[in-house]
Amino acid sequence: MAAKRSVIPFGPQHPVLPEPIHIDLITEDEKVVEAVPSIGFVHRGLEQLVTKKDFGEMVYVAERICGICSFGHGYGYVKTIEHIMGIEPTDRARYIRTLLFELSRMHSHILWLGLMADAFGFESLFMETWRLREKILDMLESATGGRVIFSIIRIGGLRKDVPDDILKGFIPELEKVVEGIKSCEKVFLSDPAVLSRLKGVGYLSKEDAINLGCEGPFLRASGVDWDNRMRGYAAYPSVDFDIITSNDGDSYARCYVRIQEIYQSAAIIRQCIEKMPQEGIYVPIKGFPNGEHMTVIEQPRGGACYYVQASGKKFIERMRVRTPTFANIPALVKTLQGCDVSDVPILVVTIDPCISCTER
Amino acid sequence: MLENLEVIGLIGLLNKVKEIKNEDYRIMQICSTKIDEEYELLYTFGREYEIKHLKTTIRYGEHVPSISDIFPSAFLYENEMHDLFGIAIDGINHDYKGNLYRTAVEAPFAGSEA
Numbered sequence: 001m002a003a004k005r006s007v008i009p010f011g012p013q014h015p016v017l018p019e020p021i022h023i024d025l026i027t028e029d030e031k032v033v034e035a036v037p038s039i040g041f042v043h044r045g046l047e048q049l050v051t052k053k054d055f056g057e058m059v060y061v062a063e064r065i066c067g068i069c070s071f072g073h074g075y076g077y078v079k080t081i082e083h084i085m086g087i088e089p090t091d092r093a094r095y096i097r098t099l100l101f102e103l104s105r106m107h108s109h110i111l112w113l114g115l116m117a118d119a120f121g122f123e124s125l126f127m128e129t130w131r132l133r134e135k136i137l138d139m140l141e142s143a144t145g146g147r148v149i150f151s152i153i154r155i156g157g158l159r160k161d162v163p164d165d166i167l168k169g170f171i172p173e174l175e176k177v178v179e180g181i182k183s184c185e186k187v188f189l190s191d192p193a194v195l196s197r198l199k200g201v202g203y204l205s206k207e208d209a210i211n212l213g214c215e216g217p218f219l220r221a222s223g224v225d226w227d228n229r230m231r232g233y234a235a236y237p238s239v240d241f242d243i244i245t246s247n248d249g250d251s252y253a254r255c256y257v258r259i260q261e262i263y264q265s266a267a268i269i270r271q272c273i274e275k276m277p278q279e280g281i282y283v284p285i286k287g288f289p290n291g292e293h294m295t296v297i298e299q300p301r302g303g304a305c306y307y308v309q310a311s312g313k314k315f316i317e318r319m320r321v322r323t324p325t326f327a328n329i330p331a332l333v334k335t336l337q338g339c340d341v342s343d344v345p346i347l348v349v350t351i352d353p354c355i356s357c358t359e360r
Numbered sequence: 361m362l363e364n365l366e367v368i369g370l371i372g373l374l375n376k377v378k379e380i381k382n383e384d385y386r387i388m389q390i391c392s393t394k395i396d397e398e399y400e401l402l403y404t405f406g407r408e409y410e411i412k413h414l415k416t417t418i419r420y421g422e423h424v425p426s427i428s429d430i431f432p433s434a435f436l437y438e439n440e441m442h443d444l445f446g447i448a449i450d451g452i453n454h455d456y457k458g459n460l461y462r463t464a465v466e467a468p469f470a471g472s473e474a
Contacts, residue, residue, distance in 0.1 A: 022462070036454075040443070040461030213386055213433040231409055292362050294404065296388075296411065305389050305404065320402075322389035330433035 003028035008341065012041050016119045016345040019355030023348070027341060035336035037329055043359045050308075050316040055081060055289060056155055058316065065321060066357040067148045068111060071104045072299040073321070073357075074153045076306035079233060079297065081155050084289040084310060091235075091277040093157035098235040099167070099272040100143065100150065102265040106177070107136040108300035109258045109265075112352045113184065116255065119349045120197045125187055132180040139170050157282035167273045174266045185259050189252070198252040202335040202347040205249060212331040215324040216302020217261065218351050220245045221253035228298035239271040251350045258352075288312050299324055301352050323357035362402075365413040370424065373416055377427045380405050385412060387427070390437035392445045399447060403427070421448070428453040436460070 006027050012020030020041040026034040049061050062077035063070045075097060082089065089097075110133040117125035137147045143162045144150035152159050188194060204214070209222035219226060220243065227243040229236045244260040246253035290312035296305050302324030309318040328351045335347055368376055385405035393400040395417075401424065403414040418424060426449050428435045435454040441447045443461040 036456075038456070038460055038462050040463045043461060043463045210386060211432070213388065213431075226408055228409075294362060294411070294413070296406075303388075307389075307391055307402070307404075309393060317395075318391070318393040320389070320391040320393075322391075322404075326436065327388075327433075329436055 003031075005033070010344055010348075014345070016115070016349050017353075017355075018115070019353075019359075021348075021353060021355050021358075023336070023344075025336070025341065025344060030341050032336050032339050032341060032344065035333045037333060039355070039358055041359070042355065046360045047319050047321060050319040052315065054314055055310065055316050058319070059154060060151060062319075062321075063149050063151065063153075065323075065360045066354055068108050068354060069104060069299045069301065069304075069357065070149050071100050071153070072297060072304065074150070075101060075234075076295055076297050076299075076304055076321070077308070077319070078153050078155050080293050080295040080306045080308045081289050081310075083293045083295065084291045084308060085155070085285060085287070087156055087283055087285055089157045089283060090279050090281060092161075092279050093281045093283075094235045095238075095272045095276050096158060096162055096281070097153065098239070099269050100140070100152070101234065102268045102272075103136055103140055103143075105300045106262050106265045106269075107133055107140070108352075109262045110136065110177075110181070112258060112349075113181075113188065113255075116188075116346075116349055119345050120194060122187070122194065125184060128180070129184055132177050132184075135173055135177050139173055142166050142169075154282070156285045157280075161281045164276065167276060171270060171273060174269060178263060178266050181259065181262050188255050188259060195252065197343075197346055198255060199250060201251045201343050202339060202350055203250050204331055204335050206247075208334055209249070209331060212334055213327045214302075214331040215327045216298070216300070216352075217254055217257040218328050218331060219302065221257045222249040223247040226303075228296050228303045231296065233295075233297060235272060235275075236268075238275065239268050241268055251346055254350045288314055289316065299357075301325055301354055301357070302327065304357075321357075321360050323354065323360065325351065325354045325358045328353075329358075362413050362415075364411060365415060367415045370416050370418055370422070373414070374425055374427065374430070376414060377403070377430050380412060380414075381430050383407065385410075387431040387434045387437070390434065390441060392441050392447060394445065399445065401441075401447075418447070423448045423450050425449075426451040426453070 008025040010023040012022045024036040063074040065073040114126045114129040144152040206223045225243045289310035292309040294307040305322035307320040385407045388404040388406040391402040438449045439460040
């Protein structure tokens, strides 16, 4: 006899969801056969604000798209405008931007580790990872004055410099964070109870990851070696790093990729500090942007697209942000099909969903 | 001007998208921009680090064929265009019929001050 189909609503409020997203889970017994997502519960219409805010002030709005990848959103918008206006930031500005971007990536990945630990019910691990994240936030605060929204980036460079003694002080702090993550890694990647929740759960093939438009660690955990930092923006062409991938395609692989990327970000930051140029941080800008351009950068959760259309006026005509979480939803729907209902929270967390990004 | 941009008419959209699919590109985003009484649709495709754009312009109320048979993940962008801009898309593989975006403010926002 065929199993009876039921619809289980998941979200918009759920213990593993810090932000609202809703998924209708169509189930047969304990298996999910189809997942239908819906979003928009906290849609803010920030893109529309470009028609009412000065293009320079819009940097503040872009940063507020998300509280975790705020630096990246500011950077993506600024880089697009700089391209349209033909502005080349100074080398020091490029290096400091790279450093702050990688601190943001560490902060985001460590936050995700905590949420993952919480999702599989390991609360002390959640507390330990978030304790380590505090050190990253302290570094961001000492560099920019802000812990969530930094407002240090501007069109043409940076709003203020970060003194060399503060930057050099980051190196021992980073070592402490890396040591702490190594200690947590043993639990995430070797503990039998944790492995039972991650290994083989939510498999996504390499072909599906590509065809469904997957981005970031979710994509790389399925064996695709694409990382938008290789496009060569900011100071990435001047630092050594490899693309971290895994061929397993499951929740364990996504955890592995993000942990390795934390170490990699720390190594990039160290290189930035060692190679930090001494020239200025700002190139004055003249006039208004006129033209259109799309920038693609690698946010902590994956590739993000920033499109700007401007016509030489104070106000821009269109800004569009395609965030990685939005791109990862079709692949999430695919991985949910056939999984156990009890694995749904873990799978939703493994894409590292950022709903405030999606609800820009 | 966007790099690797091709401006096409709506009638040639599907054939061009099929060509791009055959070149191993994948869909990256679809952007709608309201310009007076028209919408400009920008389709972006990526192949590793290469990007290609298609731009087409439609009149308000004109129907657009879905590309979700060619790129299955396009359904999300097409539902977004429908929900937020009121653009009618024909033949979406997962048509949410206006229920993807559950906004508190009435959508679509087309022509409004939202």
